[in-house]
Amino acid sequence: MIGNVDHVGIVVADLEAALPYYVDVLGLPLVLREEQPETGVRAAYLDAGPIRIQLVQPTRPGPLLTHLEEHGDGLHHVCFGVPDIAATLRRLAPGDDVTVAIGGGGRPVSFLPTRPSGLRIELTEIGSHD
Amino acid sequence: MIGNVDHVGIVVADLEAALPYYVDVLGLPLVLREEQPETGVRAAYLDAGPIRIQLVQPTRPGPLLTHLEEHGDGLHHVCFGVPDIAATLRRLAPGDDVTVAIGGGGRPVSFLPTRPSGLRIELTEIGSHD
Numbered sequence: 001m002i003g004n005v006d007h008v009g010i011v012v013a014d015l016e017a018a019l020p021y022y023v024d025v026l027g028l029p030l031v032l033r034e035e036q037p038e039t040g041v042r043a044a045y046l047d048a049g050p051i052r053i054q055l056v057q058p059t060r061p062g063p064l065l066t067h068l069e070e071h072g073d074g075l076h077h078v079c080f081g082v083p084d085i086a087a088t089l090r091r092l093a094p095g096d097d098v099t100v101a102i103g104g105g106g107r108p109v110s111f112l113p114t115r116p117s118g119l120r121i122e123l124t125e126i127g128s129h130d
Numbered sequence: 131m132i133g134n135v136d137h138v139g140i141v142v143a144d145l146e147a148a149l150p151y152y153v154d155v156l157g158l159p160l161v162l163r164e165e166q167p168e169t170g171v172r173a174a175y176l177d178a179g180p181i182r183i184q185l186v187q188p189t190r191p192g193p194l195l196t197h198l199e200e201h202g203d204g205l206h207h208v209c210f211g212v213p214d215i216a217a218t219l220r221r222l223a224p225g226d227d228v229t230v231a232i233g234g235g236g237r238p239v240s241f242l243p244t245r246p247s248g249l250r251i252e253l254t255e256i257g258s259h260d
Contacts, residue, residue: 001156001157001158001159002156002157002158003179004178004179004180005138005178005179005180005181005183008135008138008208010247010248010249012247018246018247021246021247022246025222025246026131026132026222026246027131027132028131028132029131048134048135048208048210049133049134049135049180050134050135050179050180050181051135051180051181053135053208055247071248072248073247073248073249074247074248074249075205075206075207075208075248075249075250076205077205078138078178078183078205080178092155092156116148116151116152116155116156117140117142117148117151117185117203117204118140118201118202118203118204118205119140119203119204119205120205
C-alpha cells in the first residue's frame with residue numbers, strides 16, 4: 001500500500017491566530033514549528049495521537065496561497081509517509097513532471113498531480129529512523 | 131486533550147466509483163462498509179495505517195449533501211475518538227443544541243458547531259473495547 005497517514009494539513013492565513021484553539025481548547029500538544037523555505041510555508045505540527053495535524057500558512061505566492069485566497073482557511077490535504085518518494089511517484093504519477101522539495105522535518109515532499117475524489121495527496125519520505 | 135484522530139472523512143457523490151482508486155491504486159485495505167441510516171450516509175472505511183480514511187456518500191438531504199452539491203467530492207472532516215461524547219460536547223460546545231446520532235461502527239457521533247480554521251470536527255464515542 002501507499003503508506004501510513006503521516007499528517008493532515010489545514011491551510012490557514014494566520015498561523016499565530018489559528019494555534020490557540022488547537023493547543024488551549026482541544027489540548028493538542030504543539031510538537032514542532034518551522035519555516036519551510038523550499039515549499040514556501042510556515043508550519044506547526046500538533047500531536048493528535050496516531051498522526052499529526054499540520055497548520056500550514058503560505059509565505060509566498062503559489063498553489064497553497066491561491067487555494068487560501070479562493071477558499072479561506074480549511075482542511076487541505078492528507079499526507080502519507082513513504083519509504084522512497086521517487087519510487088512512489090514513478091508508480092502513481094508515471095510520466096508526470098512532479099516537483100520534490102524539502103518540506104516538514106527536512107523530509108522530501110511532493111503532491112500527487114491526481115486528486116482522487118478531490119483529495120489532495122501529499123507524500124513525505126520517511127527515513128528508516130522515523 | 132480531545133482524543134486521538136480516528137478517521138479522516140472524504141465526501142463523495144458515488145462511493146462505488148470512488149473506491150477503486152483507494153483500494154486498487156493506493157492499495158489501502160477496505161475494512162468496513164455500511165449504511166448509516168441515522169446519519170443518512172453510506173460509508174466505506176479504508177485502513178491507512180494509524181487511522182482510517184472514510185469515503186462517505188450522503189443518502190438523503192442534509193448538510194453533507196448540501197456540501198457535496200456546493201463543493202463536489204473532497205476532503206470534508208477530521209474525526210476524533212473520545213471516551214464520553216456528551217462530556218466532550220459539554221466542554222467544547224456549552225449551550226449549543228448539538229445532535230448525537232448513531233454513526234460509523236454503531237458509535238454515537240456528532241459534529242462540533244464551531245469550525246476552527248474552517249475545520250469540520252466530528253466526535254465519535256469509542257468504547258473501552260476499541
